[in-house]
Amino acid sequence: MSEIGKRLTKLRERKGISRLQLAKELIEQGYIDYDSPESLNQYLYMIEKGKRKPKDETLKPIAEYFGVPLQWLKGEIVYIPIIGETQAGSFGGHVSESAEAYFPLPASIVSVPEPEERTFFMEVEDDSMYPQFKPGDLVHLADPSFCPLENGDEVVVIKDGEATLKKFKVGEGKIILIPANGNYEPIELSKDEATNIAVFKVIGFYRKNR
Structure with missing residues (x-):
């Protein structure tokens, strides 16, 4: 087909x-x-x-x-859902169960299969990942089953309906979420806490002209 x-x-x-x-x-x-x-x-x-x-x-x-x-x-563009905001400080923002808006992308630049179902965007709040990401940026996120996680990846972690954008690192019996901005402290999640999170890899981002 x-x-x-x-x-x-x-x-x-x-x-x-x-x-x-x-x-x-x-x-x-x-x-x-x-x-x-x-x-x-x-x-x-x-x-x-x-x-x-x-x-x-x-x-x-x-x-x-x-x-x-x-x-x-014709399959030339895809519409990726935007599902809320991710805090770039501690956990915060909000995660919607359905799309709040859609962001169009040329289909040729998205490598994940069925990107409209398997990827989504979230808007960045706060500046703990500055200068890589600024408030208002849209981060493009993919299910790790299609984009496996590695130490050092930039990710959005969702926990109890809130989200945070950080660098991902696996330590001894814990997960460490590392900010790019030195004014913020890393977030450490124990092995037990890590069972109640969802982690999505950043595969791209888009910055509004301003």
Whole structure:
């Protein structure tokens, strides 16, 4: 299945309609002029299975119907969820269970598979990781099952609904979270405390122009 096929299938299933129902609505609502819903249904099947590579003029009305950018439907961009703020001092900020906003990225620069489901952004608060990260930066985070952690990695650690951005180090029976700013002290988590945390590796960041 092509990337276009995957995304078209995802949109259709999210809306809860069959290919034939999609074909009928595209024709009835004036998005596409086609011989019949049945023949358009067959064409949509070929797109979803990656057996046809449709042109932009075919995809554009489909994207308009679903209310998504054409570039997203073509797999050229991804929309990464922003789920809250991470404190760059002690634990703080907040972690949302759902996306508060989305940040668009060119798909070609994200190496993690299915980045819209397996990566996310958090906004940096405070300055314990200055100068590497400044307040307002967005850190791009990935599940460690796809990006294994190593000592010295910059990570966001989530504990009891709060988060902190630090350098990650495994010590003897503990985890040490190290700030870049010398005005702050490291945070040490015991082995028992470490069982109740989630650690996500920083794979990139974006700084707002200001």
